Each structure stands twice: as C-alpha cells, then as structure tokens.
Amino acid sequence: xxxxxxxxxxxxxxxxxxxxxxxxxxxxxxxxxxxxxxxxxxxxxxxxxxxxxxxxxxxxxxxxxxxxxxxxxxxxxxxxxxxxxxxxxxxxxxxxxxxxxxxxxxxxxxxxxxxxxxxxxxxxxxxxxxxxxxxxxxxxxxxxxxxxxxxxxxxxxxxxxxxxxxxxxxxxxxxxxxxxxxxxxxxxxxxxxxxxxxxxxxxxxxxxxxxxxxxxxxxxxxxxxxxxxxxxxxxxxxxxxxxxxxxxxxxxxxxxxxxxxxxxxxxxxxxxxxxxxxxxxxxxxxxxxxxxxxxxxxxxxxxxxxxxxxxxxxxxxxxxxxxxxxxxxxxxxxxxxxxxxxxxxxxxxxxxxxxxxxxxxxxxxxxxxxxxxxxxxxxxxxxxxxxxxxxxxxxxxxxxxxxxxxxxxxxxxxxxxxxxxxxxxxxxxxx
Amino acid sequence: xxxxxxxxxxxxxxxxxxxxxxxxxxxxxxxxxxxxxxxxxxxxxxxxxxxxxxxxxxxxxxxxxxxxxxxxxxxxxxxxxxxxxxxxxxxxxxxxxxxxxxxxxxxxxxxxxxxxxxxxxxxxxxxxxxxxxxxxxxxxxxxxxxxxxxxxxxxxxxxxxxxxxxxxxxxxxxxxxxxxxxxxxxxxxxxxxxxxxxxxxxxxxxxxxxxxxxxxxxxxxxxxxxxxxxxxxxxxxxxxxxxxxxxxxxxxxxxxxxxxxxxxxxxxxxxxxxxxxxxxxxxxxxxxxxxxxxxxxxxxxxxxxxxxxxxxxxxxxxxxxxxxxxxxxxxxxxxxxxxxxxxxxxxxxxxxxxxxxxxxxxxxxxxxxxxxxxxxxxxxxxxxxxxxxxxxxxxxxxxxxxxxxxxxxxxxxxxxxxxxxxxxxxxxxxx
Numbered sequence: 001x002x003x004x005x006x007x008x009x010x011x012x013x014x015x016x017x018x019x020x021x022x023x024x025x026x027x028x029x030x031x032x033x034x035x036x037x038x039x040x041x042x043x044x045x046x047x048x049x050x051x052x053x054x055x056x057x058x059x060x061x062x063x064x065x066x067x068x069x070x071x072x073x074x075x076x077x078x079x080x081x082x083x084x085x086x087x088x089x090x091x092x093x094x095x096x097x098x099x100x101x102x103x104x105x106x107x108x109x110x111x112x113x114x115x116x117x118x119x120x121x122x123x124x125x126x127x128x129x130x131x132x133x134x135x136x137x138x139x140x141x142x143x144x145x146x147x148x149x150x151x152x153x154x155x156x157x158x159x160x161x162x163x164x165x166x167x168x169x170x171x172x173x174x175x176x177x178x179x180x181x182x183x184x185x186x187x188x189x190x191x192x193x194x195x196x197x198x199x200x201x202x203x204x205x206x207x208x209x210x211x212x213x214x215x216x217x218x219x220x221x222x223x224x225x226x227x228x229x230x231x232x233x234x235x236x237x238x239x240x241x242x243x244x245x246x247x248x249x250x251x252x253x254x255x256x257x258x259x260x261x262x263x264x265x266x267x268x269x270x271x272x273x274x275x276x277x278x279x280x281x282x283x284x285x286x287x288x289x290x291x292x293x294x295x296x297x298x299x300x301x302x303x304x305x306x307x308x309x310x311x312x313x314x315x316x317x318x319x320x321x322x323x324x325x326x327x328x329x330x331x332x333x334x335x336x337x338x339x340x341x342x343x344x345x346x347x348x349x350x351x352x353x354x355x356x357x358x359x360x361x362x363x364x365x366x367x368x369x370x371x372x373x374x375x376x377x378x379x380x381x382x383x384x385x386x387x388x389x390x391x392x393x394x395x396x397x398x399x400x401x402x403x404x405x406x407x408x409x410x411x412x413x414x415x416x417x418x419x420x421x422x423x424x425x426x427x428x429x430x431x
Numbered sequence: 432x433x434x435x436x437x438x439x440x441x442x443x444x445x446x447x448x449x450x451x452x453x454x455x456x457x458x459x460x461x462x463x464x465x466x467x468x469x470x471x472x473x474x475x476x477x478x479x480x481x482x483x484x485x486x487x488x489x490x491x492x493x494x495x496x497x498x499x500x501x502x503x504x505x506x507x508x509x510x511x512x513x514x515x516x517x518x519x520x521x522x523x524x525x526x527x528x529x530x531x532x533x534x535x536x537x538x539x540x541x542x543x544x545x546x547x548x549x550x551x552x553x554x555x556x557x558x559x560x561x562x563x564x565x566x567x568x569x570x571x572x573x574x575x576x577x578x579x580x581x582x583x584x585x586x587x588x589x590x591x592x593x594x595x596x597x598x599x600x601x602x603x604x605x606x607x608x609x610x611x612x613x614x615x616x617x618x619x620x621x622x623x624x625x626x627x628x629x630x631x632x633x634x635x636x637x638x639x640x641x642x643x644x645x646x647x648x649x650x651x652x653x654x655x656x657x658x659x660x661x662x663x664x665x666x667x668x669x670x671x672x673x674x675x676x677x678x679x680x681x682x683x684x685x686x687x688x689x690x691x692x693x694x695x696x697x698x699x700x701x702x703x704x705x706x707x708x709x710x711x712x713x714x715x716x717x718x719x720x721x722x723x724x725x726x727x728x729x730x731x732x733x734x735x736x737x738x739x740x741x742x743x744x745x746x747x748x749x750x751x752x753x754x755x756x757x758x759x760x761x762x763x764x765x766x767x768x769x770x771x772x773x774x775x776x777x778x779x780x781x782x783x784x785x786x787x788x789x790x791x792x793x794x795x796x797x798x799x800x801x802x803x804x805x806x807x808x809x810x811x812x813x814x815x816x817x818x819x820x821x822x823x824x825x826x827x828x829x830x831x832x833x834x835x836x837x838x839x840x841x842x843x844x845x846x847x848x849x850x851x852x853x854x855x856x857x858x859x860x861x862x
Binding site for chain 2: 042063068077079080097099131133150151189190192395397398402414416418
C-alpha cells in the first residue's frame with residue numbers, strides 16, 4: 001500500500017453512498033490521496049430505512065460513521081462538507097463554507113433526491129425516505145397519529161389513521177407492508193382503546209401493476225400478499241395533489257390522510273446542473289461508456305447521479321448493485337490512467353437480480369436468469385443478502401438481534417417518540 | 432389475576448420512571464384498574480444516558496415503549512399524556528388536552544428535573560441529561576464541534592473543543608470519563624487533521640471532593656483515574672454564570688467553551704407545587720412514613736418527587752434503587768388498604784450500595800457494608816448490574832453487542848449526526 005507521503009494524485013469523491021464508498025475503498029492500493037466528501041457524517045444503508053420508519057430497527061443500526069470506514073485506509077480521509085460548486089477549469093470543488101478542494105480526478109457520487117414529478121404539495125406535506133432523519137420523522141409521525149386518536153377518537157374520521165404510500169416499486173411495497181405489520185402486530189396491542197380496524201394502509205401506483213421492473217407474476221404475488229395483510233392497493237392511480245389533510249387522486253377521489261410517504265421516484269441530485277455539466281431529463285449527468293464526462297474526462301460520475309448506459313444502450317437502474325459496480329469501475333478507470341492509459345474494458349452492468357420483501361416470511365426475488373422465488377425462501381434470501389451488505393460487525397449484530405426479536409415476539413421495540421430537542425422542565429411526566 | 436371486568440378501584444400512576452413502573456407492575460395481582468400516565472411514550476433508563484451522549488449506545492437501547500411493558504398486565508394500561516393539574520377533592524387529575532382522569536389512589540412518580548440552583552445561563556446554554564433527546568443533543572453538539580474545528584482550526588482557540596461538565600456526582604464523573612474516552616479513542620482517529628491534544632474535558636465540583644456521597648477514598652480514586660485519562664478536575668469550584676461561549680467561575684476565572692453538561696443536581700418535578708401539595712425546599716412533596724400525603728392519604732408519592740425519609744430521619748437519596756423500593760412499598764400500601772386497612776410496616780430503605788464507572792476497566796463501588804471495590808472488578812460489577820436492570824431482552828442484547836464492540840475495538844459506532852428533521856433537497860452529498 002502506498003504511504004501517505006508518496007501519494008500525490010488527488011481524487012475527490014463526492015458522496016458516501018454505495019457508489020462513492022466503493023470507489024474510494026477500491027483505491028486503497030494505489031498512490032493517490034482520496035478525499036471523500038459528504039454532507040452527512042455517515043453512510044446510510046438506504047434499503048433498510050423503511051424498517052427504521054416502521055420501528056423495526058434503530059436509526060443507528062443502518063448508519064455507519066464515514067470517518068470510521070476509512071480509519072484503516074491510509075490514503076483516504078473523510079470530511080463532512082457540502083459541495084456547492086466547482087471550477088472545472090481549475091479542477092477545484094467549492095464547499096459550502098467557501099473552502100476549495102483541488103482534484104486531479106473528481107468522482108461524483110452524490111446520489112438522488114426525492115422527485116415530486118411536479119405534484120403540488122408533495123415536498124411540503126409528504127415524507128421522503130432517503131435519510132435516517134426521514135425515517136425517524138415517519139416513525140414519530142405515525143406513532144403520534146395513534147396517540148392523538150387515543151386521546152380523541154373523532155380524529156379517526158378525519159383519516160388520522162390512514163397511511164398512504166405513493167409508488168409501487170420495491171420501496172413503496174416494503175413501506176406499505178411494514179406499516180401493515182406495525183399496525184397489525186404492535187399498535188393493535190398498544191392501543192386497545194383505539195378502533196385499530198379503522199386504520200388503513202393505502203398503496204398507490206400509477207401503472208397497472210406493482211414492481212414494474214420485476215416479472216409480472218411477482219407484481220401480482222406482491223399485490224396478493226399485501227392484500228392479505230390489509231394493504232389497499234390502488235393500481236392505475238395517479239396523485240393529483242397533496243394537502244396537509246388529504247391526497248387527491250387524478251380521478252377526483254380524495255383520501256383523507258395526514259400521512260403520505262412518497263416513494264414514487266427519485267431524481268438525480270441537482271449537483272450536475274449546478275456544476276454546469278450536461279444532464280438528461282432526470283438531472284443525471286451524461287457520461288461516456290467509461291462513466292467519464294466527455295468534456296472533462298478527469299470527472300467520473302457513478303451511482304444514481306449518472307446517466308450511465310448498459311451495453312445495450314439502456315439506462316442503468318438506480319439501485320445499489322449498479323452503484324457499487326460503477327464505483328468499482330471508476331476506481332479501475334483511475335488506476336488504468338495512473339498506470340499510463342492502458343484502457344480498461346467498458347463498464348458493463350451485471351444484473352444481480354431484484355428483490356423486495358412484503359412482510360413476515362414473504363418476499364419476491366427475481367434472479368438474473370429470470371427465475372423467481374417467493375415466500376419464505378425469498379424472505380430468507382432477502383434477510384441474508386441485506387445482512388451481508390451492511391457495513392460493520394456491530395451493525396450486523398444489532399440487526400440480527402432486532403430481527404430475531406421482531407420475528408419471535410411480533411414486537412417492534414423502536415416504537416419510540418424521542419423528541420427533536422430537549423424540552424423545558426414541565427409539569428407532569430418525568431422531567 | 433383479576434380480570435378487567437372485576438377491576439373497579441382506580442389507581443393512576445403519574446410517571447413511568449423506575450418508581451412508577453415498579454408500583455404499577457406490583458399491582459398486577461389485585462383487582463384494581465391501573466393507568467400509568469407519562470408525557471413520553473417510553474421508559475428511559477437514565478443511568479446509561481451518558482453512554483448515549485458519548486456515542487457508545489444507541490438512544491433506542493436505553494428506552495422501552497411503556498405500552499409494551501403492560502401488554503401482559505391485563506389490569507393496567509399506559510397512556511401518553513401530560514398531567515397539568517388535579518382536583519384533589521373530586522379525586523381527578525387534569526391532562527394537558529383538558530381530559531380528566533378519576534382515581535381512587537393516585538401515585539405521583541413524576542421524578543426530577545435539572546436544577547440550575549439559580550446560576551444564570553444554565554438552562555439556556557447548558558445541556559441536561561434527563562432524556563434520550565438530551566443525550567442525542569449532546570452527542571450531536573460535541574461531534575459538530577469537532578467537525579467545525581476541522582473546517583476552521585482557529586475555533587479551537589475559542590474553546591470549541593473544551594467540554595465542561597458541572598457536578599462531581601456519579602453522573603458528572605461518568606459523563607466526563609465518557610467524553611475523555613470518546614476523544615482519546617475515537618475522535619483522535621476520526622479527525623487526524625485536528626489537533627485533538629488541545630481538546631479539554633473539565634469537571635467542576637463545588638465540594639472539595641468528587642462523589643460526595645461515597646467513601647472519601649473512592650472520590651480520590653475517581654479523581655486520580657479521571658486525571659489519568661486527561662480530565663481536568665476542578666474541586667472547590669463554583670459556576671457563577673454560563674454564556675453561549677463560556678463558563679464563568681465564582682473565583683472570576685473564565686473557561687471558554689460552547690459545551691456545558693449540567694450534572695450538578697436535580698430538583699423535584701414542579702408537579703407537587705402545581706397540585707397545591709406541601710413541598711420542601713427542593714420541591715419534593717412531603718409524605719408520611721408510608722409515602723402518603725398526610726392531608727390526602729389516597730395520594731402516594733414515590734421516587735425523586737417524594738421528600739421521603741429513612742427511619743433515621745434522613746431524606747432518601749434520589750437514586751434508582753430508592754425509587755424502585757418506594758414503588759414496591761406504594762403497591763403494598765394500596766393492597767393493604769384494599770384488603771381492609773391492615774397496615775404494612777413503614778417504608779424502610781435498604782441501601783444497595785453505590786457505583787460509578789470512570790471508563791474502560793474502571794469503576795468505583797461502595798457496598799452497604801462500607802466495603803469498597805475499584806478497578807476491573809468494580810467495572811465488571813457495574814456492567815452486570817446495569818444489564819440486569821435494563822428492561823427487555825432486546826435492549827439487553829443490543830447493549831451487550833455494543834459494549835463488546837466498544838471494548839474490543841475502542842470504537843463508538845453511534846457517533847452519528849442525524850439531523851433533527853428532513854432537509855430540503857440540496858446540492859452536494861447524497862440527498
């Protein structure tokens with residue numbers, strides 16, 4: 001491994017998600033100086049955020065301090081900062097506090113943000129599910145609804161116990177299933193005086209089936225299983241607008257609710273446009289087949305931020321395996337250039353299959369071969385894969401403990417309302 | 432166990448801390464209807480909050496949903512509400528939303544709040560350590576200081592890396608030791624570009640020794656060990672006032688700091704005065720030797736809210752074992768009255784000894800016999816006792832995982848800055 005003193009070639013990686021982490025780690029064995037920049041101080045394991053939102057896991061189980069990831073990588077350092085601009089000619093990025101960071105290679109891996117597709121009210125009244133703070137906010141909000149309805153049952157008439165999830169992809173399916181299980185197994189027992197049978201979980205999807213990127217029979221399987229645990233699935237249904245107390249559908253129907261989780265899609269982080277790079281309709285930065293920006297080949301773009309294409313010309317899916325593979329490819333490209341330009345093979349996406357869990361003992365899995373697995377076998381596969389992908393022994397061990405607890409007791413121990421900030425001393429209740 | 436239909440005698444317990452929980456649980460086997468009221472939806476295991484504040488444990492590890500505690504106790508229910516008043520003649524308590532709750536026996540167990548002892552600035556600028564939200568606020572604040580000093584090292588000159596703890600009792604000693612270990616083992620590695628040697632942990636105590644309620648040699652032992660891990664201990668030192676950027680001492684010295692944890696003491700929850708009951712100087716409700724209010728013997732007061740006295744006339748210490756024992760006694764008094772007034776023996780506090788941990792492999796323990804244990808043996812005893820006292824298998828298992836991780840790796844995995852609320856989409860960093 002190259003010592004710090006030999007490292008001269010500066011690689012700045014923007015974003016500590018799946019793509020950025022993989023690129024930075026794969027550069028451990030070459031004489032470069034890697035700086036990984038993220039606005040948060042931790043990597044977030046987004047595939048399990050829905051379990052934080054439904055009180056099955058702690059927020060700390062799915063986050064990992066970025067600085068800790070690089071303790072043992074002597075050529076890398078992590079800093080917490082927000083990239084707000086760049087001087088592509090001078091090869092520097094600008095941070096929110098005015099500092100600049102010089103690079104020889106820039107790897108943009110800033111990911112995606114919630115896309116509202118222009119639907120009014122989504123950003124004001126809906127919840128995204130991109131960060132641990134998002135997930136905890138959903139958890140607190142839903143628990144508060146049940147508390148309020150216990151104090152005043154008339155609120156149920158106003159839809160306070162109606163939880164709406166928009167978007168029938170894996171995130172939406174998992175979120176809706178998680179809500180249904182939280183209500184059926186936990187909140188029903190927690191709130192004996194509330195008529196929990198009147199609680200609703202509604203999953204809205206614009207297309208005519210769930211899990212549009214999966215085989216059709218898996219979408220139908222998910223729909224059946226969600227129905228069995230009480231989720232109302234509305235297919236072919238579009239959201240027209242969202243208010244503080246309702247979701248109005250395009251066909252004129254109104255669902256009274258104070259809770260909308262918007263899992264209908266993401267768009268690229270606006271970083272690409274902010275840096276003046278060419279972006280596509282979704283804000284993704286246009287890259288060549290080596291994930292480089294054509295006009296600035298020293299800039300690589302990976303993960304959800306890149307309009308990267310597979311060899312057949314199709315856009316890569318915005319999923320974790322694609323991000324990880326792109327991160328590895330970016331590191332290879334940089335290494336090849338350092339060695340003197342011997343080209344690597346072009347980026348080629350290896351589809352690892354897709355999976356979504358619906359609830360207890362139930363998941364749908366589609367293998368790259370097209371084979372499908374459902375039910376308990378799929379669910380066990382889902383559990384194992386997510387455990388393996390988590391970073392760090394501690395997080396894995398905590399997740400195993402919590403999953404075992406949830407499975408054996410039907411409980412969700414993290415159903416805690418922890419206030420945002422310390423409260424002033426007050427009368428009643430422990431201070 | 433009495434079925435719910437037979438239960439008529441209404442017991443309202445205010446506060447789900449150690450005292451209130453014990454009283455409510457000990458009433459499981461009699462024909463009463465127990466309602467436990469707390470402003471939070473969870474019991475907080477306060478003795479381990481300092482570990483949440485120093486990133487060693489997750490907030491969710493030390494909290495337990497109160498409703499879950501009573502799932503299996505058919506004569507009890509938990510509600511989340513704030514008690515704001517009472518009509519002692521009509522035997523009702525009033526909740527913040529205007530609802531009233533009728534009782535036949537009222538058990539007040541609302542605990543304590545941070546006491547500023549009239550020192551200006553403590554409540555505005557200092558952190559208390561009474562809730563999970565307090566602990567997470569301290570964690571976030573301290574990590575932010577290090578992040579800021581990495582971006583701008585001149586901030587160290589302003590005391591940004593100086594952490595002050597006021598109060599040399601067990602909480603203050605554990606807090607200061609936890610800070611020192613977090614800095615020495617974790618933040619030093621996390622922030623290689625920050626001159627962490629300039630970070631200071633200062634423990635201020637007004638008396639001339641630490642751990643005033645322990646044997647003097649244990650206070651000296653704690654002082655030595657804290658010194659060894661880098662804590663500056665200022666004895667015989669009083670805080671005159673606190674500002675946003677300093678702690679001013681009574682002798683005129685000023686410590687530049689933006690971080691003060693106030694562990695100098697608690698006072699009773701103002702509930703006693705609000706209900707018009709007789710209180711002592713510290714706001715504690717005056718009770719008879721059976722923990723009853725003399726003018727209203729149907730009201731019992733337990734835990735930190737009670738001015739309860741031991742048989743020798745001394746006030747009970749405001750510690751968990753005293754609260755738990757008082758809770759058990761209150762349940763006995765109620766049961767005796769239900770049986771027809773056969774009196775129980777007067778409340779008698781059984782001292783279980785005291786302990787405080789200083790850091791890795793180090794704690795001080797004083798047994799009721801006056802024997803003392805320090806070092807590794809004391810530390811192991813401390814770990815075991817706290818594990819046993821935690822509620823619930825899941826929390827215990829998670830704490831074991833985290834302690835093992837912290838011990839073996841010198842890491843603190845929860846050093847996460849999780850924002851209070853979802854952020855708007857922004858440029859740079861994953862959205």
